[in-house]
Amino acid sequence: MTPFDMGRARDKGATTEMNPCGACPVRILTVCAALEPEELRRLADIAQNARIEAGQTLFGEGDAADTLYNVTSGTVKLFKLLPDGRRQITGFLMPGDFLGLAVNDHYAYTAETVTTCSLCRFPRRKVEALLDEFPKMQRRLFSMASNELAAAQDQMLLLGRKTAREKICSFLLMLSQRAARRGHKENPVYVPMSRADIADYLGLTTETVSRTFTQLKTAGVISLQEGNKIQIADMDGMYDMAEGS
Amino acid sequence: MTPFDMGRARDKGATTEMNPCGACPVRILTVCAALEPEELRRLADIAQNARIEAGQTLFGEGDAADTLYNVTSGTVKLFKLLPDGRRQITGFLMPGDFLGLAVNDHYAYTAETVTTCSLCRFPRRKVEALLDEFPKMQRRLFSMASNELAAAQDQMLLLGRKTAREKICSFLLMLSQRAARRGHKENPVYVPMSRADIADYLGLTTETVSRTFTQLKTAGVISLQEGNKIQIADMDGMYDMAEGS
DNA sequence: CGATCCGTTGAGGTGCGTCAACGGGAGTGG
DNA sequence: CCACTCCCGTTGACGCACCTCAACGGATCG
Numbered sequence: 001m002t003p004f005d006m007g008r009a010r011d012k013g014a015t016t017e018m019n020p021c022g023a024c025p026v027r028i029l030t031v032c033a034a035l036e037p038e039e040l041r042r043l044a045d046i047a048q049n050a051r052i053e054a055g056q057t058l059f060g061e062g063d064a065a066d067t068l069y070n071v072t073s074g075t076v077k078l079f080k081l082l083p084d085g086r087r088q089i090t091g092f093l094m095p096g097d098f099l100g101l102a103v104n105d106h107y108a109y110t111a112e113t114v115t116t117c118s119l120c121r122f123p124r125r126k127v128e129a130l131l132d133e134f135p136k137m138q139r140r141l142f143s144m145a146s147n148e149l150a151a152a153q154d155q156m157l158l159l160g161r162k163t164a165r166e167k168i169c170s171f172l173l174m175l176s177q178r179a180a181r182r183g184h185k186e187n188p189v190y191v192p193m194s195r196a197d198i199a200d201y202l203g204l205t206t207e208t209v210s211r212t213f214t215q216l217k218t219a220g221v222i223s224l225q226e227g228n229k230i231q232i233a234d235m236d237g238m239y240d241m242a243e244g245s
Numbered sequence: 246m247t248p249f250d251m252g253r254a255r256d257k258g259a260t261t262e263m264n265p266c267g268a269c270p271v272r273i274l275t276v277c278a279a280l281e282p283e284e285l286r287r288l289a290d291i292a293q294n295a296r297i298e299a300g301q302t303l304f305g306e307g308d309a310a311d312t313l314y315n316v317t318s319g320t321v322k323l324f325k326l327l328p329d330g331r332r333q334i335t336g337f338l339m340p341g342d343f344l345g346l347a348v349n350d351h352y353a354y355t356a357e358t359v360t361t362c363s364l365c366r367f368p369r370r371k372v373e374a375l376l377d378e379f380p381k382m383q384r385r386l387f388s389m390a391s392n393e394l395a396a397a398q399d400q401m402l403l404l405g406r407k408t409a410r411e412k413i414c415s416f417l418l419m420l421s422q423r424a425a426r427r428g429h430k431e432n433p434v435y436v437p438m439s440r441a442d443i444a445d446y447l448g449l450t451t452e453t454v455s456r457t458f459t460q461l462k463t464a465g466v467i468s469l470q471e472g473n474k475i476q477i478a479d480m481d482g483m484y485d486m487a488e489g490s
Numbered sequence: 491c492g493a494t495c496c497g498t499t500g501a502g503g504t505g506c507g508t509c510a511a512c513g514g515g516a517g518t519g520g
Numbered sequence: 521c522c523a524c525t526c527c528c529g530t531t532g533a534c535g536c537a538c539c540t541c542a543a544c545g546g547a548t549c550g
Contacts (some may be wrong), residue, residue, distance in 0.1 A: 082401045082490040088402040101391045108395040131384075138383055139376075146346045150353040152397035157325045159335040159404035160448030164506070195529060203405030205507060210530055221429045245328040409538070440497060450539060455498055 007183040020044050024120075026072050029096025031140050039134050046126040052065065052118050058099075058111040058119075061124030066124050071095050074117030075192050078109045079200065089201040090152075095182055098144065100124070115192050136239065159203045164245070167202040168212045172222070172230060188231040265289050269335050269365075271317050274341025274427065276385050284379050288307050291371040295364050300471030303356040303364075304342075311369050319362030324353045324445065334446040335397075335436065343389065345369070383388050388397055404448045407489070412447040412459045413485040417467070417475060433476040 021032055021044040031045060049072075052058070059071065061080060069076075078092040090109055093099055099111055133136045158170055160161045172189055180186040191198075195206040202209070216222045221238065232237075232238050266289040296471060297303070303314065306325060314321075321338040335354055338344055344359075345355055347369075357375055376383045402445040403415055417434055436443075440451040447454070459468045466483065468476045477483050 004311075078398075080398060082402070082406060083488050086406040086489070088405045090398040090401050101394060103392055103395045109398060132380060135377060135380055135383065138380065138387065140389065142383065142387045145387065145394060147348055149346060149390060149394055149397060150348045152394060152401065153325060153354060155333040156335050156397065156400055156404055157327070159401055160333045160445075161331040194527095200405075202350060206529075207508085207531085208506060211506095214530075243328050244331070432511085439495095451497075452540085455536060456538095459498075 014117055019070040020049070021047065023238065024072065025214045026070075026182070026193060030057055030070055031137060031144060032070070032181040034140065035134070035137060038227075039130075039137065042130060043122075043137075045129070046122055048121045050121055052113050052117045052119060054115050054117075056113050059107050061107060061110045063107050065100060065105055065107045068098060068100035068122045068124055069111075069129055070098045070120040070122070072118040072120060074227055075114040076117060076119075077114050077197060078111050080109050080199055086223065088203070089197060090155075091148075092197075094178060097155075101145065114197065145166065162242075163201075163206050164204055164212050165215070166242055166244050167204065168198075168209065169221075169238055171198065173231060173238055173242055176232065176235075179199065187235065188219075188225055191228050252340070254341075265294070266292065266365075269317065271341040271427070275315055276343055276382060276389060277315070279385065280379070280382060284375075284382065287375060287378075288367075288382075291367055291375070293366045295363060295366055296355075297358050297362045298320075298329045299358050299360050299362075301358050303358065304352050306352060308352050310345060310350050310352045313343060313345035313367045313369055313372055314356075315343045315365040315367070317363040317365060320359040321356055321362060321364075322359050322438065322442060322446075323356050325354050332445045333448070334442060335400075336393075337442075337446065339423060343386075345366055346390065359442065409449055409453050409457050411446075411487055412449065412488050413443075413454065413461065414483055416443065416447060417477060418483055418487055422476065432480065433470055433474040436473050 021027060022037065023146070024032065027033060031038065035043065052074075058076065059065075059067070071093050073095055076097075076099065077089050078091045078093065078099065079087050079089040081087050083095075092114065092180045093111075099109070102108065158167055162170065172191075175191060176186045176189045179189060184190075193201075195209045197208045198204075199209045204212075213222070213224070219222065221233055221241070223233065225231055266272060266285045267282065269277065272278055272285075277285065280288065297319075299319075303321065304310075316338050318340055321342075321344065322334050323328070323336045323338065323344065324332050324334040326332050338356075338358065341486060345352070347353065351356070376386070403412055407415065417436075421431045421434045424434060429435075438446075440454045443449075444451045444454045449457075458467070462469060466478055466486070468478065470476055
């Protein structure tokens with residue numbers, strides 16, 4: 001029995017059985033936003049829900065891309081590897097984000113859970129059939145891909161041209177903004193990922209990440225709280241620091 | 246009279262006036278591929294052709310995004326700036342590529358011509374209207390955006406984790422592959438952009454780019470030919486070098 | 491024929507990587 | 521309950537890949 005079968009079984013017993021997507025807390029954030037009840041029902045028909053432990057691989061780079069995912073809780077990381085093991089994390093996904101876009105029917109990156117996650121799983125073929133039926137959904141998906149492309153370009157600027165300090169500040173601000181968009185408070189920022197993950201996301205080493213946090217802490221710009229939370233003392237100053245001005 | 250008016254006027258005198266897009270040499274590469282003659286005609290109706298000199302700005306970061314472009318000849322660069330002038334080129338666009346994707350109706354980057362270019366220009370509103378009518382076109386656009394996203398992730402791996410030498414080799418191979426896809430020969434590679442542009446694309450300085458080219462030349466891996474062409478001596482070796490193995 | 495831009499090369503500096511050590515927390519097993 | 525191990529984060533010492541600053545030659549252009 002796979003985790004997905006388990007999710008399926010649990011859904012059937014839930015009160016939201018007839019339309020689980022209608023009760024989805026992150027629906028407004030994602031591709032499922034602005035769908036009609038009828039469309040939502042059709043989507044729910046092909047969705048399977050799963051709960052995945054931290055540190056599990058959803059799929060690997062090069063795998064046949066037959067499934068799309070929607071994150072409903074927890075954090076997922078996407079990364080690519082070089083032959084000698086160097087790793088670049090290309091994104092952290094949070095509730096409302098989707099993953100599974102493919103080139104030539106194969107995933108271009110590996111996806112692993114950072115924390116325990118809840119995910120909606122959609123067979124690619126069935127989603128594509130739905131897209132043909134519901135152009136609104138297609139538009140929404142395209143718009144989300146455009147946003148991701150813009151985020152990717154921001155990340156290129158960060159990786160290619162920012163200093164370690166600017167990278168760390170940009171990273172914290174991104175987490176803060178995304179938390180706010182999901183309806184959480186923007187400060188303090190919850191940072192669920194390890195130093196190693198942060199390093200591989202920002203093109204640094206764990207040592208440099210650690211040292212930079214210490215610097216910022218010493219300078220009074222941030223303070224670490226329990227539960228992997230980071231308090232940003234001066235938001236405006238932080239924005240300046242993220243761009244070197 | 247804008248460059249675009251000029252392009253419009255010239256089209257009217259051309260033999261392809263009734264369906265210029267039908268005769269487009271790069272159609273097969275771009276969003277216009279696989280459209281029916283009728284759809285192509287509708288697209289041609291809203292297209293304007295323009296010839297732009299090298300070094301011109303098409304639009305700036307933050308401008309209202311009311312136009313989409315398709316490159317039919319020449320090379321365009323996209324970049325973002327930090328307040329102090331540091332620059333990151335996020336992509337080079339060549340015949341068949343499109344640009345103009347926006348977030349919140351504003352361009353997220355500046356677009357400048359690297360060489361003299363021919364461009365097709367489409368008013369965004371009219372394109373969106375067409376997309377609603379022709380789902381095939383919408384699908385095609387989405388698929389192209391997905392490919393760009395995958396390319397962006399490759400570039401993140403390059404910027405975050407590769408050495409200068411690996412970056413240069415990866416860059417040359419990318420140019421080679423894209424030339425091949427457009428039906429040109431893959432070797433030698435035509436490199437139309439300046440050292441400064443290459444540096445800002447790879448997250449390096451012009452000096453490091455220059456020095457690395459010299460190293461590769463001395464090692465016999467590449468040789469510079471006239472007309473901004475670079476001959477790759479050993480393609481397979483080049484692929485290894487691009488990934489550090 | 492001066493001015494400007496571009497590419498190259500050299501000398502020297504530095505931000506971040508590498509290597510190493512250490513402490514604390516979590517899990518494990520006796 | 522206490523060792524023991526493992527993993528993670530932190531800190532220090534040191535090195536190096538790349539940046540900075542500078543000079544110079546060739547090409548282009550008014």
